[in-house]
Structures are given as C-alpha cells and as structure tokens.
Amino acid sequence: MTKERLSKEEVLHIAQLCNLTLNQVEIDKLSVMLAETIEYVKVLDELDTSHVKETYQVTGLTNVFQKTGQKNTTLSQQEALANAKEVIKDMFATKAVFER
Amino acid sequence: METIKGLQAGDFSAEEITKDCLSEIEEKDAKIKAFVTVTGELAIAEAKKADVLIKNKGAKAWAHRPLLGVPFACKDNFSTKDITTTASSNVLKNYIPPFESTVTTRLRGAGAILLGKTNMDAFAHGSSTETSDFFNTANPWDLKRSPGGSSGGSAAAVAANMCVFAMGSETAGSVRGPASWCGVTGLKPTYGRVSRYGVVAMASSTDSPGPLTKSAADAAKVLQVIAGQDDNDATTSSSKVEKYLDLLEKYSLKGKKIGRPKSYFEIDLEPGVKKLVDESLKTLAGLGATIVDMDLIDPKYSIAVYTILQRSEVSSNLARLDGIRYGNPRTEFGFEAKKRMMLGAYTLSSGYYDAYYAKAQKVRTLLIEDLKKAFSEVDMIAGPTMPCVAMKLGESEKSPMFGELMDVLNEQSSIAGICGISLPCGLAEGLPVGMMLMADMFREEEILGASHVFQKETGYHKDIYSIKF
Numbered sequence: 001m002t003k004e005r006l007s008k009e010e011v012l013h014i015a016q017l018c019n020l021t022l023n024q025v026e027i028d029k030l031s032v033m034l035a036e037t038i039e040y041v042k043v044l045d046e047l048d049t050s051h052v053k054e055t056y057q058v059t060g061l062t063n064v065f066q067k068t069g070q071k072n073t074t075l076s077q078q079e080a081l082a083n084a085k086e087v088i089k090d091m092f093a094t095k096a097v098f099e100r
Numbered sequence: 101m102e103t104i105k106g107l108q109a110g111d112f113s114a115e116e117i118t119k120d121c122l123s124e125i126e127e128k129d130a131k132i133k134a135f136v137t138v139t140g141e142l143a144i145a146e147a148k149k150a151d152v153l154i155k156n157k158g159a160k161a162w163a164h165r166p167l168l169g170v171p172f173a174c175k176d177n178f179s180t181k182d183i184t185t186t187a188s189s190n191v192l193k194n195y196i197p198p199f200e201s202t203v204t205t206r207l208r209g210a211g212a213i214l215l216g217k218t219n220m221d222a223f224a225h226g227s228s229t230e231t232s233d234f235f236n237t238a239n240p241w242d243l244k245r246s247p248g249g250s251s252g253g254s255a256a257a258v259a260a261n262m263c264v265f266a267m268g269s270e271t272a273g274s275v276r277g278p279a280s281w282c283g284v285t286g287l288k289p290t291y292g293r294v295s296r297y298g299v300v301a302m303a304s305s306t307d308s309p310g311p312l313t314k315s316a317a318d319a320a321k322v323l324q325v326i327a328g329q330d331d332n333d334a335t336t337s338s339s340k341v342e343k344y345l346d347l348l349e350k351y352s353l354k355g356k357k358i359g360r361p362k363s364y365f366e367i368d369l370e371p372g373v374k375k376l377v378d379e380s381l382k383t384l385a386g387l388g389a390t391i392v393d394m395d396l397i398d399p400k401y402s403i404a405v406y407t408i409l410q411r412s413e414v415s416s417n418l419a420r421l422d423g424i425r426y427g428n429p430r431t432e433f434g435f436e437a438k439k440r441m442m443l444g445a446y447t448l449s450s451g452y453y454d455a456y457y458a459k460a461q462k463v464r465t466l467l468i469e470d471l472k473k474a475f476s477e478v479d480m481i482a483g484p485t486m487p488c489v490a491m492k493l494g495e496s497e498k499s500p501m502f503g504e505l506m507d508v509l510n511e512q513s514s515i516a517g518i519c520g521i522s523l524p525c526g527l528a529e530g531l532p533v534g535m536m537l538m539a540d541m542f543r544e545e546e547i548l549g550a551s552h553v554f555q556k557e558t559g560y561h562k563d564i565y566s567i568k569f
Contacts, residue, residue, distance in 0.1 A: 017445045018415060019430055020438050030439060037443055037501060041404040041456065044463050054461035055468060056305065057335070058517030059292045059541065064334040071331075079198035083426030094424055 114169030168211030201298025218253030248278030273507030280534025351549025372528025415444025
C-alpha cells in the first residue's frame, strides 16, 4: 500500500532510534521525504530474488586476521583523550548512570 | 607529471611551485571556496625539505619518493594528524585527528606536499557539495554552478589550477561526478585497491579513495603510490599492484572491445552529453577499439540498491559520533545526515530488514553477475559519467534523492566494486562533459591506458587551461 507520508509518531520513533532530535519543520519534511524514498525503493520487488544469495563483501575476502608480529598502530591514552569533551581522571566522562 | 619534469630540470623549485599554488589559492579561492583549511606554512616547510633532498640527491631523490615536491589538495574526510579534519560537518568542525590516514601517509611519504583540505558534502552525503555545513563551492567554469560532489572542493581545486592533483573519495559517483562537471580526470579504483584507513566512513562496503587529476597519466602516478594492501584496513586486497604508469605508456586500443550499454544512453540524457560521448566512442573506435552494443540491467534498480545500502551503512557508521570521545554533540548534524541516518535505521530495523536491506543485498548479487557476464564479452564498458552538465547551485534541494539520480550511471559499478574513470570529452554549451570507462575488478591499467590513448589523441583534458577567471 502506498503511503504518502509517515506519521509524526513514526518519524519521532526513528529519530529516537538514531539518537537525533528534530524540530517541527524537519519532522514535516521527513515524514514526506522518507515515505517518498521508501516508496521508490520498492522497485526492487519487480526482481525475483528467491534463489539469490546476499553479497556483503564484493571482493570475496573472508576471515582476515591480524598477521603474527604485525605492528599495532594504536593511540596513547593522551592521544585518545585529546578530542574528548570532558575528561575525568584520564578517562572519558560520559553521562552519569549513577551519581558521580 | 609535468611538475616532476620541471622540478628535475630545475625550471622551478618545490618551494616555488608550492608558493605558486598558494598564491593561486589566495587569488581564486575567495570566489571558488574549494578549501576548508589551507596549510600554507606547513606546505612551505615541507617544500623546503624537498628542495634540500633534490639538491643533495638530484634525480635519485625521486627513486623512493615518486611524488617529491608535488603540491596536492586533500578532501577533508581524510584524517590528517594535527590538522583539523571536518568532513565539512559541524559535528567534526573542531576535530583534530591524533593519527594519519593511510592514503595521506603514503602520499606525504612519497614526497607530495599537502596544501590544504577541501570542501565536500558533509560526511560525503551528496553530489553537489551543497550539503557542506560550511559553505558552497563554485564550479570554476561558471561560478553560479555546482562543482558536483561529494569531492567538489577537490575537483574545483584541480580545475582552477590551485594544486597539481587532489584526493577524493567515492561511494558512488563522488569522484567521477565532480571530475565530469569540472572537466578533470577522476579515478575510482576497485573497492579494496586503496586503503580506507583514516577516511571518515560513509558506506564502508563501497567507499573507495581515488585521485582527481589533470590527466590519466597523473592518475596512474598517484594510484601507484596509494594502492596496495594495508594492515590497518582488513578489506584491502593482496592482489598485485601493477606498474600503472609503465603499462599506460605501452597501452594500445587495438583489439580491445568496448561495450556501449543501451540502457545507459536511454535515460534522460542532455543532448549535448549524449552527442559528445558518442563522438568519443567513435574516437576510441578510430584508435583501434571495437565498440559493441550491449545491455546492462536497468539503472533504476541500482539507484534503489544504492539508496538502501548507503543509508543503512551511514546510520551504522554515524552512530559512533557520540560527542563524547571526539566531535560535537549529535544535535549538530545537518538535515541531510539526519535524513540518511533515519532512512537507514528504518531499512535495518526489525520487521523491515528482510524487505529492504536483505533484498538490496540480493539484488546487489544480481548487479554483480550482470557485470561479470558483460566482462566475459568486453574489456571495458563506456558511457556518460553524468546525465547532464554542471547544474546551477540550489537545484539539488528539489529532490530527496538528487544524489542518487545524478549518480545513476555510477551506481552499478560502485555497488559491484569495479573500477571506473571519468575523463573530459569536450564542452557542451561551454561546460565540460565527462565520459566514463569501467573495467572489471583490479583492471585499473585497462581504463588508465585507454584514457591515456584518448587524451593524447583529443587533448580535451587540457580544456581546463582555457577557464577565464
């Protein structure tokens, strides 16, 4: 069934899944734009894929592991923290789950 | 590369050519706005070091540093240590990476000199560079028009002669598209040929860094440096890196079969684009190739597959931007990024996954098989890169799928991971048109060779020198 727009509740639900906040103008635009795109991609239903496997990796690589003795490129703690919004005791400060 | 010949002959020093580029940027970039960051002081310091090496070692200085003294610009989604890397987004506006991408490590290790970071669609979400959270970039051919995108700043910088070459990245059309609209050469290598390490991720299963250059020979020279397996990117391939530049010099079109897919010419193409691409196919035939009519699956399916896969991967990749470890809070995302993440969350969500995401991955298999069959019959496939010449700034906002519709002719090759190149094939109403050549996986030498032969014959790649500023 063709849906011309998603409901405000649907849009807000998806935004919540993405941890995004939207203003009213964005909600209005997205309810139409998302429905339009979802409608467009239904064109794929014209193709029979009942015996077709998915391709997730185009060059066919599987199980690529780190080589023995490979030099690890990793950041020092100070480098890793360099862009942090807030640092407490040389660690990232996040929203408190319990009181700090 | 003319620059290297000039440096070797002592016509100019690395410092002089770098300063030349910086003064071109100073003069032209107020209007074009290709650069987000210019690293002038660093560039001059690096150029001085290059000059010392050249003075001490002479021509041998290039033996291990094939790009010594060559100034380049880099799309602002390649992490550069201690240099702001924004992906043209407010979220990463102040982000200073503590590490360097593999591509820029290899380029700078080869002696290339970084001039600055170029504007792009924010997080590479777009085909016009208009979704940049900072400003629009103008097309050097007509300042009222878009340079294309998402590597629009890089394409404009090359066309306006503000650098010798530039790095871009492509998910579907983001190198080839702007190359076409700005009249430069743009190479999208095979997926896994060039490392994605340190590139701000867009759609990880298709992202391919690639150069924007003034000729196919320059593209070969740059590819030689950046291609190859990388321990930091498990999806890079161990397949042999060819000597692209040597192969390009020896290349001949005699005996080569080039497919002309009917469906690529039946979409809504501007007459000027169709005419120039067909004329170019005649030129290729005149140079020894056989042009054969063929067909590929209707591009409308590629648009749908790409839309689903790209949005899904975007929603997953941008989830990491939490504003805690680096970057600004998620409230800073622009509308385009929000739209893409949300569609991706929808197509990946429980209940819709099979209908959208899994379905798209199955059709991806069909698109790959379609190309495999084609390459069992032809060496290359040719078509227009873009359906039209550069559009006026502002036009892109009118469609929620503008990018996908513009990139319609690039999408199947990107989804399948094969290589492709866009090369200038003349001007329609004063604006450049690009022809695309595609070859099977890891056959970059084929499209680079064919492009080189074409460019020697036509000289269209030199049209950029006629741009009036």
